[in-house]
Amino acid sequence: DIQMTQSPSSLSASVGDRLTITCRASQGISNYLAWYQQKPGKVPKLLIYAASTLQSGVPSRFSGSGSGTDFTLTISSLQPEDVATYYCQKYSSAPFTFGPGTKVDIK
Amino acid sequence: QLQLQESGPGLVKPPETLSLACTVSRGSISSSNYYWGWIRQPPGKGLEWIGSIYYSGSTYYNPSLKSRVTISADTSKNQFSLKLSSVTAADTAVYYCARQTRIVATPGWFDPWGQGTLVTVSS
Numbered sequence: 702d703i704q705m706t707q708s709p710s711s712l713s714a715s716v717g718d719r720l721t722i723t724c725r726a727s728q729g730i731s732n733y734l735a736w737y738q739q740k741p742g743k744v745p746k747l748l749i750y751a752a753s754t755l756q757s758g759v760p761s762r763f764s765g766s767g768s769g770t771d772f773t774l775t776i777s778s779l780q781p782e783d784v785a786t787y788y789c790q791k792y793s794s795a796p797f798t799f800g801p802g803t804k805v806d807i808k
Numbered sequence: 809q810l811q812l813q814e815s816g817p818g819l820v821k822p823p824e825t826l827s828l829a830c831t832v833s834r835g836s837i838s839s840s841n842y843y844w845g846w847i848r849q850p851p852g853k854g855l856e857w858i859g860s861i862y863y864s865g866s867t868y869y870n871p872s873l874k875s876r877v878t879i880s881a882d883t884s885k886n887q888f889s890l891k892l893s894s895v896t897a898a899d900t901a902v903y904y905c906a907r908q909t910r911i912v913a914t915p916g917w918f919d920p921w922g923q924g925t926l927v928t929v930s931s
Contacts, residue, residue: 702871735917737855744904745847745855747919756919788855792916795868797845797908799855 703728705791707800715808720776722803724789729769733793736765736774739802740785748787749774781807810835812905812922820899820929826892830905830922837886838863843908843915844888846879848901849924856901860908860915861888868915895929902926 704727714720724734732752737745747756749765752772762777776783784807789800816828830844837844845860859869861879869877873892881888892899903925906918 733911733916737918739855744921744923745918746921747917750909750917750919790855790857790917792911792914794914795860796870796872797857797860797868797915799847799857802854 702796703730703791703793703798705789705798705800707787707789707803709803710801711804711806713806713808714779716779716781718779720779720805722774722787722805724767724772724774724800726770726772726791730791730793732768733791734765734767734772735790735792736763737788737790737799738783738785739788740782745788776805779805779807810907810920812907812920814903814905814922814925816925816927818926818928820895820927821931822896822929823894826890826895826899826927826929828890828903828905828925828927829887830889831885831887832907833886835907836883837881837888838883841910843868843910844881845906845908845915845918846890847904847906847918847921848899849904850898850901858890858892858903862910897929900927900929 736749739745786802843860846858878891906921908915
């Protein structure tokens, strides 16, 4: 099975900072990757699918890129409401594995 | 807007079977564009995909759980269900159901999600 890793596992940044979270697949998955945001105590929310397509209603400060094995989620200007854990998920083939998550908080 | 709602017991004794249902409203599970999936999240941990089903009954299961999992769909009730047998404390988690977009005939991303239901496995 293809394994998904994320780095860093956690980070702390200031409001307005640019953040990049990396997701890596152990084998190529083309662009079959989604990103989710899970705020504390809340339900996961889809941010991006097909590696770079922003889900309707998601703020434009979020963007995704990558293909093959290496992917990134970027927050161009961190806002207080972005405090959350972010997960990637592959869907190139079953099993539809999630990454271990990256926890983001504010300094 | 499509809504999903999980239902079922909040407490299950080991080694019994965990049974949950997901009722879909404002949409149909018989749509050809979607699969329907189950995901779980142990307290304080990450997300684990359990399995997915198409309205016709075609299923995908996580290999790590496959021997214990059955997912079924009831189109007459617009509902799909999860059964997980021989549960242990390690199966304690919030269980989510979600719609999964069908991409070139296979499941894709999850959206939207149900609110989740906490299932505790304890004697």
